[in-house]
Amino acid sequence: xxxxxxxxxxxxxxxxxAEFASRTQDTxxxxxxxxxxxxxxxxxxxxxxxxxxxxxxxxAAPQGPxxxxxxxxxxxxxxxxxxxxxxxxxxxxxxKQEKARREMLSAIQKGDRVVTASGIHxxxxxxxxxxxxLNLDVEGKIRVTFDRAAIARVVRDAEAEGKGKxxxx
Numbered sequence: 423x424x425x426x427x428x429x430x431x432x433x434x435x436x437x438x439x440a441e442f443a444s445r446t447q448d449t450x451x452x453x454x455x456x457x458x459x460x461x462x463x464x465x466x467x468x469x470x471x472x473x474x475x476x477x478x479x480x481x482a483a484p485q486g487p488x489x490x491x492x493x494x495x496x497x498x499x500x501x502x503x504x505x506x507x508x509x510x511x512x513x514x515x516x517x518k519q520e521k522a523r524r525e526m527l528s529a530i531q532k533g534d535r536v537v538t539a540s541g542i543h544x545x546x547x548x549x550x551x552x553x554x555x556l557n558l559d560v561e562g563k564i565r566v567t568f569d570r571a572a573i574a575r576v577v578r579d580a581e582a583e584g585k586g587k588x589x590x591x
Contacts, residue, residue, distance in 0.1 A: 527570055530554070535577040538568055543577070 544556030
C-alpha cells in the first residue's frame with residue numbers, strides 16, 4: 423500500500439466550473455490572471471478590481487453604472503415634458519371640440535337648418551331630448567327622425583343664402 427493521500431474529488435457541478443474557468447483564462451503573455459487557479463470572490467474584492475477607483479484616503483470608490491433611483495430622477499423631467507406635450511397637442515384640443523359640440527347640440531332650436539353626419543340637409547321640425555325630426559323639403563311633407571347626436575353642424579342663414587346665391591349666378 424502507498425502512503426500517498428489521494429486528493430478529494432470534486433462533485434461534478436464544481437468540476438465543470440473549474441474546467442470552464444481554466445478554459446476562459448487569458449493566456450496571452452503579460453496578461454493578468456494567467457495563474458493556474460481561478461481567482462475567488464474574496465480575492466477579487468480585496469484587490470479592488472475593475473469598476474473601482476482609488477480615492478486619496480486609500481479606499482475604493484465605486485465607479486460603475488448609476489443606481490436605478492439616479493437614472494429615474496434624471497429621466498423624470500423628460501417624462502414630464504412628454505406628458506405635457508401629449509396633453510397640449512392631443513387631449514386638450516379634443517376636450518375643446520367635445521365641449522363646443524355639446525354646446526352646439528344644446529343650442530339647436532326648432533327652425534334651424536342643420537346637416538347630419540351622413541350629409542342630409544334639413545330644417546328642424548321637432549326636438550326631443552334624444553331625437554330630432556327634420557323636414558327635408560320646403561313644404562314639410564318629408565320628415566325624417568334622427569338621434570340628436572347625428573347632427574354634425576348647424577347651418578346659419580347667412581351661409582345658406584350665400585351658397586344659394588353663388589350657385590344660382
